[in-house]
Amino acid sequence: xxxxxxxxxxxxxxxxxxxxxxxxxxxxxxxxxxxxxxxxxxxxxxxxxxxxxxxxxxxxxxxxxxxxxxxxxxxxxxxxxxxxxxxxxxxxxxxxxxxxxxxxxxxxxxxxxxxxxxxxxxxxxxxxxxxxxxxxxxxxxxxxxxxxxxxxxxxxxxxxxxxxxxxxxxxxxxxxxxxxxxxxxxxxxxxxxxxxxxxxxxxxxxxxxxxxxxxxxxxxxxxxx
Amino acid sequence: xxxxxxxxxxxxxxxxxxxxxxxxxxxxxxxxxxxxxxxxxxxxxxxxxxxxxxxxxxxxxxxxxxxxxxxxxxxxxxxxxxxxxxxxxxxxxxxxxxxxxxxxxxxxxxxxxxxxxxxxxxxxxxxxxxxxxxxxxxxxxxxxxxxxxxxxxxxxxxxxxxxxxxxxxxxxxxxxxxxxxxxxxxxxxxxxxxxxxxxxxxxxxxxxxxxxxxxxxxxxxxxxxxxxxxxxxxxxxxxxxxxxxxxxxxxxxxxxxxxxxxxxxxxxxxxxxxxxxxxxxxxxxxxxxxxxxxxxxxxxx
Numbered sequence: 099x100x101x102x103x104x105x106x107x108x109x110x111x112x113x114x115x116x117x118x119x120x121x122x123x124x125x126x127x128x129x130x131x132x133x134x135x136x137x138x139x140x141x142x143x144x145x146x147x148x149x150x151x152x153x154x155x156x157x158x159x160x161x162x163x164x165x166x167x168x169x170x171x172x173x174x175x176x177x178x179x180x181x182x183x184x185x186x187x188x189x190x191x192x193x194x195x196x197x198x199x200x201x202x203x204x205x206x207x208x209x210x211x212x213x214x215x216x217x218x219x220x221x222x223x224x225x226x227x228x229x230x231x232x233x234x235x236x237x238x239x240x241x242x243x244x245x246x247x248x249x250x251x252x253x254x255x256x257x258x259x260x261x262x263x264x265x266x267x268x269x270x271x272x273x274x275x276x277x278x279x280x281x282x283x284x285x286x287x288x289x290x291x292x293x294x295x296x297x298x299x300x301x302x303x304x305x306x307x308x309x310x311x312x313x314x315x316x317x318x319x320x321x322x323x
Numbered sequence: 324x325x326x327x328x329x330x331x332x333x334x335x336x337x338x339x340x341x342x343x344x345x346x347x348x349x350x351x352x353x354x355x356x357x358x359x360x361x362x363x364x365x366x367x368x369x370x371x372x373x374x375x376x377x378x379x380x381x382x383x384x385x386x387x388x389x390x391x392x393x394x395x396x397x398x399x400x401x402x403x404x405x406x407x408x409x410x411x412x413x414x415x416x417x418x419x420x421x422x423x424x425x426x427x428x429x430x431x432x433x434x435x436x437x438x439x440x441x442x443x444x445x446x447x448x449x450x451x452x453x454x455x456x457x458x459x460x461x462x463x464x465x466x467x468x469x470x471x472x473x474x475x476x477x478x479x480x481x482x483x484x485x486x487x488x489x490x491x492x493x494x495x496x497x498x499x500x501x502x503x504x505x506x507x508x509x510x511x512x513x514x515x516x517x518x519x520x521x522x523x524x525x526x527x528x529x530x531x532x533x534x535x536x537x538x539x540x541x542x543x544x545x546x547x548x549x550x551x552x553x554x555x556x557x558x559x560x561x562x563x564x565x566x567x568x569x570x571x572x573x574x575x576x577x578x579x580x581x582x583x584x585x586x587x588x589x590x591x592x593x594x595x596x597x598x599x600x601x602x603x604x605x606x607x608x609x610x611x612x613x614x615x616x617x618x619x620x621x622x623x624x
Contacts, residue, residue: 134595134598135593135594135595135597135598136595154594154608156593156594156595157593173594173608175578175593175594176578192609192610194578194610195575195578195610213575214574214575214613232575232612232613233613
């Protein structure tokens with residue numbers, strides 16, 4: 099286990115040490131402390147590392163993650179795990195807006211709530227939020243799955259493509275082209291697996307499923323001026 | 324991009340330390356706003372019927388003594404002042420209108436930054452650390468304080484464009500974002516008799532709140548109206564004589580974090596600015612919801 103104290107090292111130094119592991123893996127257990135809400139912590143990792151971050155983090159933590167398992171023992175600022183490709187990012191506290199934005203793969207778990215635009219334009223990742231998500235979550239989301247164990251804010255899934263959304267609580271409103279869809283055994287199985295991976299003790303039958311009605315996929319000449 | 328910070332003390336025994344608690348918060352937001360900075364501190368209240376003005380002159384050698392003497396003679400009321408770098412805080416035993424009118428007529432060379440019974444606004448172009456040091460922020464005492472670090476977008480990098488903005492007594496505003504309908508609102512406010520001094524969009528928002536409160540709105544009511552009438556991106560921190568409020572626009576593009584303990588409420592654009600506060604580890608920390616008013620009001624002094 100290597101410990102890095104961010105009161106003594108810069109984020110750039112930390113990230114370089116973590117990036118160096120992608121060539122020659124010498125140490126796969128890392129602990130980061132004294133984070134003080136700094137931005138860009140543990141970004142661009144490309145190795146099977148376990149990174150435990152003690153404290154709150156700023157913007158873009160674990161952005162572009164590949165293979166690594168990053169755990170934040172605190173809250174995360176905007177764009178946590180943005181553009182994640184693979185691996186796992188686990189936020190023990192709350193996350194701000196745009197959590198998991200444009201993420202292609204991997205699993206993002208938020209134990210608390212997220213701000214607005216959770217999973218905006220997500221492209222294949224899996225996101226499990228144990229609390230609530232803010233407005234415009236999954237805006238223009240293309241692939242992957244968002245699971246919300248709490249409530250969802252306004253305009254959920256606006257202009258949605260093929261991302262599947264499961265929400266247990268209330269949905270304040272659905273965005274354009276997002277509709278509720280029936281939940282089949284196949285969906286329950288998929289949801290159960292994801293809830294188990296995220297460590298969320300929820301009954302999958304309590305969730306509703308939302309998806310795209312695919313009415314915005316093609317240009318409608320009647321709407322042209 | 325700009326940085327905004329606010330600190331509102333619930334525990335009055337901390338009032339003597341507000342400047343030293345706040346100075347690192349302001350400086351932590353240098354990355355979001357390196358071109359100008361400023362703060363509004365509420366404290367050292369003058370009695371009813373008296374007024375406190377913050378005046379500024381670009382010349383450090385400006386003769387504030389002579390101005391105070393002239394004001395005292397011509398207004399025929401006691402006038403005291405304390406010089407602070409480019410600024411001077413005047414205490415005048417007259418109402419705000421009489422006091423402000425005196426200086427705008429007889430000392431047009433000085434800029435009036437704030438008027439009220441407890442507010443003092445100090446701001447300048449430059450790095451937050453320099454401004455904090457120039458105005459000796461760490462020694463300030465008070466009940467609440469809000470500050471701003473600016474990266475200009477809507478108007479030039481000038482003292483006039485720097486925050487906080489005050490357009491009414493003991494009212495001030497700092498803003499991260501941009502208003503898209505400030506020109507139309509400026510015209511409407513002029514129609515109601517409120518004339519803005521600068522081209523800056525934030526001053527219009529401050530003027531709007533002043534107008535609403537003059538119409539009888541409470542702070543919360545004025546902010547309810549603001550949610551309908553102000554168009555654009557904004558996170559605002561607002562200070563009044565005895566209140567402190569934070570509000571974000573319905574889209575909530577501009578960041579904000581709130582922290583509350585038994586001793587204080589603190590607000591910042593980023594959590595980084597809160598890390599130096601005492602017992603922040605035990606604070607309740609949350610992101611304010613869009614289009615939601617968060618306000619705290621003190622019991623009257």
